[in-house]
Amino acid sequence: MSLPLIRLMQLVSPALPVGAYTYSxxxxxxxxxxxxKTEAQVGEWIGDALAGAFGCYELPLLARLMEAWQxxxxxxxxxxxAHCLASRETSELRAETVQMGYSLVRLLVDLPAFTxxxxxxxxxxxxEEPAFPTVWAAVAVAWEIEPEPALTGYAWAWVENQVMAAMKAVPLGQAAGQRLLSALAAVVPTRVADACTRxxxxxxxxxxxxxIASARHETQYSRLFRS
Structure with a gap:
C-alpha cells in the first residue's frame, strides 16, 4: 500500500504542474x-459546491471513469x-478541464513510473479532448490506487484549491484557511461514500x-483567476 499512497500524494499535490491554482x-x-466576504461565507460557498455539482456529479463520474479504465x-x-465536457456550463469551466487534462497528458510522458x-x-x-477527470482516473488506475482513497484525494485537492483561491481573493489569513480545510475535510468521507454508489x-x-458566477466571471473587468 505504501507506493500507491505515495503516488496518490503526488497526484493530489499542489505541485502537480497542471495549473489548478489558476482557477477559482x-x-x-x-x-x-x-x-x-467572510470566512463563514467562504465555507458555505465551497461546502455547497462540495455537496452539489462536485459531489453529485464530478466525484461519481470519476468513480465510473476509474472502473472503465480498469x-x-x-x-x-x-x-x-463527453458527459464530463457537456456538464461544464460555461466556456471557462470547459476550457479549465480541457487545459488541465492536456497538461496532465503532457506530464505523463515524463513520468517513467506510469507503466x-x-x-x-x-x-x-x-x-479528442480528454477532460482532467478522465486523465486523472487513468493515472490513478495505472498507479494501482484504490477507488475510495483516489476519490478522497481528488476531493481533498479540489477543496484545498478552492480554499487557497479564497485566501487570495477575499483575502483570508492562514489560520482561517486551516479552519476552513478542517471543517470541509470532515464532509469529504460522506461525499466519497455517496459517489462510490451513486x-x-x-x-x-x-x-x-x-x-451564473462562472458566466459573470468570464467578463469580469479585473481578475486574478482564469475561471
Missing part, C-alpha cells in the same frame, strides 16, 4: 460582488469524457448559482 471556478466573482472499456471512457496501463498513450490520445441516473450538476 466562479468564486472570485462572488467575492468581487461582496456576496462572499476493465479496459475505452468506449465507456470516451462516453464518460501500469497498457497502451495508455494511444488510448488517451484517441480521445447511480448515473442520480448524478446532477444542477447548481445555478455556480454557473
Amino acid at each position: 471556478q466562479g468564486l472570485e466573482w462572488v467575492v468581487d460582488t461582496g456576496a462572499v 476493465r479496459g472499456d475505452d468506449a465507456a471512457v470516451v462516453e464518460l469524457n 501500469g496501463l497498457p497502451g495508455w498513450v494511444a488510448r488517451i490520445r484517441a480521445i 447511480a448515473p441516473e442520480a448524478w446532477s450538476n444542477f447548481q445555478p448559482g455556480l454557473a
